[in-house]
Amino acid sequence: MVAVLGCCSLLSGCDQTADNASSAPVERTRITALVWAPDWPDEMHKIADAFHRENPDIMVDVQFMIGNSVEENLKPKVATHNLPDLVSVNPNAYSAELANQGILADVGDSAAWDNMLDSLKPDWTNRYGKRFGISGGVAATLIYYNKDMFRKAGIKTLPTNFEEFLAACAALRKAGFTPIVWTGAFPNMLANGPFSFGFANNVVAHHPNDWKQRIADGSLDLNNDAAVDIFAKIKLIADKGYVQRGYMNTSYDEGNRLFAEGKAAMAFQGTWSSGELMHGNHFETGTFVPPWNAPGKAVVPVVGSETGFAVCETRNKKAAMKFLEFIYDRGYPILQNKRQNVSPLKYVGGKTVTDQQIVDYVQHATQAPLTAGPYYSYLPTNTIDMLHPLLQDVLLGKKTPRQAAQALEKSIRHEARTENK
Known part of the structure; x- marks a missing residue:
């Protein structure tokens, strides 16, 4: 009987060890996303929540830019080396220089870059060929x-x-x-x-x-x-x-x-x-x-190109790149159906709504002999x-x-x- 009780006790201990192993906390990554979204903050939260449901090991802390420009939000972050993992950027010389300095990652190998309209890609490529962001739309x-x-x-x-x-x-x-x-x-x-x-x-x-x-x-x-x-x-x-x-x-x-x-x-x-x-x-x-x-x-x-997204060269770069891909894939309809802007993408998955008057306007504008x-x-x-x-x-x-x-x-x-x- 002693032998049997000892064996049962051992088996019980094994079961507890197995339970403890199965309930061990999953290692999670928390990324920060600093976003310019004056008219669609709820949609950005919905995209982050949907991404987390598909990727439970990655949490997204969504923060919103304030003030009058993207740049005035970015400059103090850059100066203090307090970079978010994913950030809104404009297609301009400032962002291009951040990429040149190794602050913004090259997103050219992403599916989102491949899917962006070819006419917009020059706006997001700096003079050294670094592809530093994805446009939020045709602006x-x-x-x-x-x-x-x-x-x-x-x-x-x-x-x-x-x-x-x-x-x-x-x-x-x-x-x-x-x-x-x-x-x-x-x-x-x-x-x-x-x-x-x-x-x-x-x-x-x-x-x-x-x-x-x-x-x-x-x-x-x-x-x-x-x-x-x-x-x-x-x-x-x-x-x-x-x-x-x-x-x-x-x-x-x-x-x-x-x-x-x-x-x-x-x-x-x-x-x-x-x-x-x-x-x-x-x-x-x-x-x-x-x-x-x-x-x-x-x-x-x-x-031209609307404000878009870039990935910063942080320790969470890989997770942030995954979130970028999600924004322009399964997350994009959430964004588009609120804003109904002209998509920057060649192909959009899922059901989206775009106003035909706006599409016609942009097509008419781009055909002008001169644009700015x-x-x-x-x-x-x-x-x-x-x-x-x-x-x-x-x-x-x-x-x-x-x-x-x-x-x-x-x-x-x-x-x-x-x-x-």
């Missing part, structure tokens, strides 16, 4: 308009130049409507919208072959009436009373809401907000190319940060449009000298 800024308000104001044809645009604004105001929304508290959209179109039609149109090189070497002349007019147009629309009351306190979300609720006739917004602005309203929404051109001149549309990208894709990073308060200062009357143009030129030249040392 364009445009004017969304309330067709009911236009009809009630007697506007039968859409404006095709800036003089006609001002006439349309006057007709809308006479009919009792607020013509357009200005987001003074979120100058990022003023930069994406009227500034980018002003730069495209007043600067790029005058230097169609070498405007980017002039920015890079600091030789771009902005001390002229054409450059002053970029800022003057933004100020003029406000001074004429064509924007909403309290426009300097209007945030990104509030600006979109004012249009969606029928409290303004137009919104100068991006394709990335089409899911919010095109549907769910009690009116029919249309779109047109912002007519920031002079009479008799062809309009230069703004179209959004401001964040070509201005130096410190100039981007300087531009946001500069736009607010112009609207507040603290700086004249000429002083703003001179400040912009000075910043671009300073950044070129610093970069070329």
